[in-house]
Amino acid sequence: MITRTRFFSVHLSRSARSGPPPDPPPPPAPSSGLWWQLIAVAVLLGGLVVALALQTPTSSTLSYSDFVDRVDAGTVEQVTIDDKGSVAGTLSDGTEFVTQLPTALDLAGLDNTLRAKQVRISAEQTDDSPWGAILFSMLPFVVFAGLLLWVGRRAQRAFSGGAGGIGGIGAFGRSKARVIEANRPTTRFADVAGYDGVKQEISEVVDFLRDPEKYAAAGAKGPRGVLMIGPPGTGKTLLARAVAGEAEVRFLSVTGSEFVEMFVGVGASRVRDLFEQARKSPPSIIFIDEIDAIGSKRGVGTYAGNDEREQTLNQLLAEMDGFDQSVGIVVLAATNRPEALDPALLRPGRFDRTVVIPLPTQSERAAILSVHLQGKHLGPDVDLSVLARATPGFSGADLANLVNEAAINAVRDDRTVICAEDLSSARDRLLLGRRESANALLPEERTSVAVHESGHALLAALCPHADPVAKVTILPAGMALGSTQQLPEVERHLYSEGYLNDLLTVRVGGR
Structure with missing residues (x-):
């Protein structure tokens, strides 16, 4: 039996999305002063430790009997006695000592002995208030608590969008939608090759956002939601951007996975914040990519995040059923798993339209290839109709990858012109795999x-x-x-x- 591969039609299941994705916001620049602040805090804590160490008495402690013996021997040079009977003194060899006078004894004889031995005697009064010592002892704990609070605030600001973002716990429930203003979307329906029927059906959404009064005058209601269904790589996200570009309205883009967190209630809060942002500047489009991440059927599965996902879905259902249609908000969603969606999400009044975006036909594949080959140098032997015939089952993303592989083949041969052989080799590479020159047959x-x-x-x-x-x-x-x-x-x-x-x-x- 000879292992072989023959092709009548090709169906690929995984691919990238057609067209350029929305530009992600630039990541926040790392704060160069953060390390200096941490070093300063570490030095401050080290200084406090040293200061406490210096406050610790380093003098030797003598018992009262040893102290009296040293006085009698004449080795005590000077003493300082406070009003509580604590004695700090210096021996004749320079050694410092401390001791405690017993208050129950008569110390008149000790005083005479000190005078007889010519010991210098001084007295001092101690501070009766303990607050100074208490505050000084609490200072390290206060500094440590302040350090923890400062680090926590820094972490919250970083989690909610960088140093320049909104800090605090409230930012945890804010929506992570990428906002594209009306003047930014440059994609139009003309940039989407093929899918004329799909574009005609979805163009009513554009017309409703441009002139909602026309629908109101006729007693018609515009669609609240449009669900785009199709295999991966067929251009669902690209069509959503084209809708935003044609309508020239605010475009809020978010993926379904960004609503789901480990904390119950965060996803619902983000859904509320997302629709609140859309209400502030109507008309606008909310685009939820991979909606099956939050719109799956309720009651299925018992994993830990089930409650959080269901709360998020319930909030989404309430928002879509409750917002005023007159403000001009349309929800677009995309998925390649329609069978997993909850029936309540698909009923009329929420997603009124379901637009199926299938794999492109032969003529649509030729049009998509012409779009991806724009700006590239083609050889005279390239025939897009033949290439479209040779790629049944290819999505728009697959065709984009095919053109890119052909360009890479041309670069390997030090050429800037893409010929038919480059496209054929790229197709074989995608369908069969890389050709190994060392894999020679007998x-x-x-x-x-x-x-x-x-x-x-x-x-x-x-x-x-x-x-x-x-x-x-x-x-x-x-x-x-x-x-x-x-x-x-x-x-x-x-x-x-x-x-x-x-x-x-x-x-x-x-x-």
């Missing part, structure tokens, strides 16, 4: 693969209903040792019995 293996692929090609040429052969190769690429590629002449939606029989014949012809 002579007998090459013969087996050649006979195998010749069977496919020969039967494809002989069968009257089979698609014509476009390319046969026995060069290994990816996991395929060879391939026979057929290009459909037209894009079929229904298949006749003769076509299916010839299809099976070609498939088993390699055996």
Whole structure:
């Protein structure tokens, strides 16, 4: 059995979105003074520790008996006695000492002995108020608490959008929507190739935002919400930006995952804040990308974040059902998993319209390729109609990736002109994988693969209903040792019995 890959239609499931995404806001610049502030706080704490250490008595402590013996021996030079009986003195060798006089004894004899030994005696009065000592002992704790408060505020400001953002716990529940003002969207329907039926259906939203009074005069209500459904990479986000560009209104873009946090109630607060921002400057468009992140069916699943997601969905349902249509707010949403959405979200009055954005047809693929090839140098052998035939099942994002791979192939050959071979190699790279020059077949293996692929090609040429052969190769690429590629002449939606029989014949012809 020879491992091979043949192509009649190609369906890719993952791709990037068509068109350029909204420009993200620039990240906040790191604060260079933060490190200096931390160093200053560390030095201050170190100084306090040193000061406390210096306040700790370093003198030796003598018992009263030792003190009396040293006085009798004449080794005490001077003493300082306070009103509480504490004695601090210096010996004749310079050593400092402290001791405590017993108040229950008669100290008259000690006084005479000190005078006889010519010890210098001085007295001092202590401060009876303990507040100074208490405040000084509490100073390190106050500084540490202030440091924790300062770090907490810095973290809150960073979490809510950088040093220049809105600080405090209140910012945690603020919406993270990216606001695009009316003069910023430059994408128009003309920039979206193909999808004429979709653009015609969604253009009524643009007309409603431009002139809502016309609908009110006729007693008609504009759509509250439009749900765009389609496979990944078909241009749902690009169409939403085109709606904003055509309507020339404020455009608030947010993804469904930005509503969900680990704290219950935060997502609902962000939904309220999002609609409040839209009400402040109508008319406006709210675009929620990947709405299935918060709009999934309620009561399904028992994970920890289920309550938070359901509260967020309930708040979204209340906002869409409650806002005034006269203010000119339309909600656009996009998803590629409509079966997971809650039925309450899809009922009329919330999402009134459901616009299906399928994979592009053959003519639409040719138009999309022409858009992505603008500004590039093409060789005279490039035929977009042939390339559109060779890419059934490709989304707009897949076609953009195909053009980019072809441009990379041209750069590898030190060329600036993209030729048909570059586009064909890029298509093989996306469908089959990278071609390994080291993956060489043995002579007998090459013969087996050649006979195998010749069977496919020969039967494809002989069968009257089979698609014509476009390319046969026995060069290994990816996991395929060879391939026979057929290009459909037209894009079929229904298949006749003769076509299916010839299809099976070609498939088993390699055996």
